Amino acid sequence: MTIRVYNTMTRQKEEFVPVNNNKVGIYVCGPTVYDYFHIGNARIFIVFDVIRRYLEWRGYDVTYVQNFTDIDDKMIKRAQELGITVPELAERFIEAYREDAGALGVKKADVHPRATQHIEEIIQLIETLMEKKMAYNVDGNVYFDTQAYAQYGRLSKQPLEELEAGARVEVDEQKKHPLDFALWKKQKPGEPAWESPWGLGRPGWHIECSAMSMKYLGDTIDIHAGGPDLVFPHHENEKAQSEAATGKPFAKYWLHAGYLNINKQKMSKSLGNFLTVRELGKEIDPLVIRFFMLSAHYRNPINYSPELLQQAQSGLERLNNVVYNLRHLLTTLPAGEEETSDTEEKLQALQAYRERFIVAMDDDFNTADALAVLFDLARETNTYLKKKEISRTVVAQTLQFFEEVGSILGFFTEKEDSELDERINAMIAERQEARARKDWATADAIRDELVAMGIILEDTPQGVRWRRK
RNA sequence: GGCGACAUAGCCAAGUGGUAAGGCAGAGGACUGCAAAUCCUUUAUUCCCCGGUUCAAAUCCGGGUGUCGCCUCCA
Numbered sequence: 001m002t003i004r005v006y007n008t009m010t011r012q013k014e015e016f017v018p019v020n021n022n023k024v025g026i027y028v029c030g031p032t033v034y035d036y037f038h039i040g041n042a043r044i045f046i047v048f049d050v051i052r053r054y055l056e057w058r059g060y061d062v063t064y065v066q067n068f069t070d071i072d073d074k075m076i077k078r079a080q081e082l083g084i085t086v087p088e089l090a091e092r093f094i095e096a097y098r099e100d101a102g103a104l105g106v107k108k109a110d111v112h113p114r115a116t117q118h119i120e121e122i123i124q125l126i127e128t129l130m131e132k133k134m135a136y137n138v139d140g141n142v143y144f145d146t147q148a149y150a151q152y153g154r155l156s157k158q159p160l161e162e163l164e165a166g167a168r169v170e171v172d173e174q175k176k177h178p179l180d181f182a183l184w185k186k187q188k189p190g191e192p193a194w195e196s197p198w199g200l201g202r203p204g205w206h207i208e209c210s211a212m213s214m215k216y217l218g219d220t221i222d223i224h225a226g227g228p229d230l231v232f233p234h235h236e237n238e239k240a241q242s243e244a245a246t247g248k249p250f251a252k253y254w255l256h257a258g259y260l261n262i263n264k265q266k267m268s269k270s271l272g273n274f275l276t277v278r279e280l281g282k283e284i285d286p287l288v289i290r291f292f293m294l295s296a297h298y299r300n301p302i303n304y305s306p307e308l309l310q311q312a313q314s315g316l317e318r319l320n321n322v323v324y325n326l327r328h329l330l331t332t333l334p335a336g337e338e339e340t341s342d343t344e345e346k347l348q349a350l351q352a353y354r355e356r357f358i359v360a361m362d363d364d365f366n367t368a369d370a371l372a373v374l375f376d377l378a379r380e381t382n383t384y385l386k387k388k389e390i391s392r393t394v395v396a397q398t399l400q401f402f403e404e405v406g407s408i409l410g411f412f413t414e415k416e417d418s419e420l421d422e423r424i425n426a427m428i429a430e431r432q433e434a435r436a437r438k439d440w441a442t443a444d445a446i447r448d449e450l451v452a453m454g455i456i457l458e459d460t461p462q463g464v465r466w467r468r469k
Numbered sequence: 470g471g472c473g474a475c476a477u478a479g480c481c482a483a484g485u486g487g488u489a490a491g492g493c494a495g496a497g498g499a500c501u502g503c504a505a506a507u508c509c510u511u512u513a514u515u516c517c518c519c520g521g522u523u524c525a526a527a528u529c530c531g532g533g534u535g536u537c538g539c540c541u542c543c544a
Contacts, residue, residue, distance in 0.1 A: 038544090156540085162540075258538095266537080270542065311481060321506065360483090368491080369482095458506050459506090460506075
C-alpha cells in the first residue's frame with residue numbers, strides 16, 4: 001500500500017515517494033512570534049504534527065523542521081509597543097508557543113530554527129542570487145527579479161499579467177517589476193540590523209525559510225507545508241528564489257491545510273476575529289481543540305463555534321471512555337482468562353480495523369475517516385466488554401491498538417497522579433460498604449463529594465471504575 | 470477583473486461511477502438502588518438547482534445559484 005498526498009503544485013493526489021528512499025524532510029512554516037497563536041494557526045500545527053507522526057509510524061525516517069520568524073515588521077512594531085527589545089519579544093512568545101503547542105499535543109520539531117540565527121546563511125543565499133543575476137540591489141535594498149525566473153506563478157497558478165493587473169500593493173519605485181520582492185531590507189532608523197555586503201539591514205520574510213530549509217533539509221525537500229494563505233506569495237517566492245539559486249526543485253510535495261473560519265470568515269489576526277489557544281484552553285481541554293481539528297479532512301475549511309467544540313468534546317469523551325474501560329478491565333480481569341472461544345475471531349476483527357485505519361490515513365491523511373474507524377471499534381469493544389467471558393488477550397490487544405493510533409492522532413495518553421489515588425480508593429471503599437448495607441444516602445453523598453473533586457464514578461459489573469472530569 | 474475552494478440529515482462530517490460511513494443532538498427501550506457509562510431501535514427514496522453521458526451518478530460533463538478564500542501582512 002502506498003500513501004497518496006494532495007500536492008498543491010499539481011492540484012491532485014499523487015503517490016508519496018520520498019526523494020531519498022526512506023528519508024523524509026518536512027518543512028512547515030511556523031509562527032511569527034509576536035503574539036500568542038490563535039486556533040487557526042493551531043490547525044496548521046496540529047494537522048502537520050499528525051502527518052509527521054503518521055509518516056513516522058509508517059516507517060519513514062522523518063526530519064521535521066518548523067521555523068520561528070523572529071524578525072520582521074510586526075516583530076519590530078510589537079516590541080516597540082511593549083517597550084521591549086525584539087529578541088525579548090521573541091523569547092517571550094517562543095516560550096508561549098512551546099506551552100500552547102505542548103498543551104495541544106503537538107510534538108516539538110526536530111529543529112526549530114530562528115531567522116535571526118541564520119543571517120549568515122541568508123546572506124550567502126542572496127549572494128548566490130546576485131551572482132546569478134536573479135536579484136538586484138537598489139541602494140541597500142535587494143530584490144528578487146521575478147522576470148528572470150520563468151516559472152514564477154506556477155505554484156499558485158497565477159498568470160503574471162493578472163497578478164500585475166490585480167495588484168493593489170503600494171508601488172515601490174525602486175523595484176523593476178511590481179512582483180519583485182525584497183530579499184534584504186535596508187535598515188530604517190531605530191530598527192535592528194545586521195551587516196551585509198549591501199549595508200546594514202535585515203532579511204525579507206521569504207528568504208529565511210529558503211535558507212533554513214536548505215540548511216537543515218537540503219536543496220530539495222519532500223514536503224513543504226503551511227497555511228493556505230501562504231501559497232501566494234510566500235511559497236511562490238520561496239520556490240522562486242530557492243530554485244533560482246540551486247537549479248533544483250525546492251519541494252516535491254506542497255501541502256496546504258484549509259482555513260479555520262469563525263462566523264464563516266477566515267480567522268486572522270488582521271481581521272481581529274481570533275481566539276487564542278491560551279484563552280480557549282482555560283475553558284476546555286486543549287485536546288478537544290485537537291480532536292475538533294481532526295474531525296474534518298485537513299484540506300477542507302472548518303467553521304469554529306462553541307457548539308461544535310462541544311460536539312467534539314462529546315465525541316472525544318466517547319473514545320476516551322472506551323480506553324478507560326479497557327485499562328480498568330485489564331487491572332481487574334483475573335489471570336487465567338487469556339483466551340475464550342471467540343478470541344481468534346476478535347483478534348482478526350481487530351486486524352481489520354487496523355487495516356481500515358491505514359487505508360483512511362494513506363488516502364491523503366483522512367483523519368475524519370480514521371476517527372470513524374475508531375468509533376466503530378469503540379462500539380464493538382463496548383459490546384464485547386459486556387460479555388460474561390472476556391479474553392484478556394483481546395482486551396490487551398484492543399487497548400494496544402487504541403494507544404498505538406492514539407500516539408499518531410495525539411490522544412489516549414495515560415495521566416498519572418498517584419498522590420490522589422489512595423484517597424480516592426479509600427472513599428470508594430467506604431462507599432462500597434455503604435452500598436452493601438443499602439445506605440444509599442451515604443453512598444450518594446460520597447459520590448457527590450467525588451464529583452466535586454472532578455472524579456466520576458461508574459458502577460460496572462466488573463467493579464467500580466473512576467475517571468477524571 | 471483574474472485564480473481557486475466548497476455546497477451531503479437538526480448540527481458536524483466521510484464518501485469521486487454501483488445503489489448514502491461515522492460523530493453530536495433528539496425520541497423510545499434495556500441495564501442500574503439511583504446515577505454514570507454502555508448497548509439496541511429510531512432520524513436523508515436522497516446528496517444546492519437544471520440539463521447531459523451511462524445499464525448505473527452524491528460521485529463524470531455542461532450551465533446556473535449560493536458561500537468563502539487568494540491576488541496586500543496573514544496559518
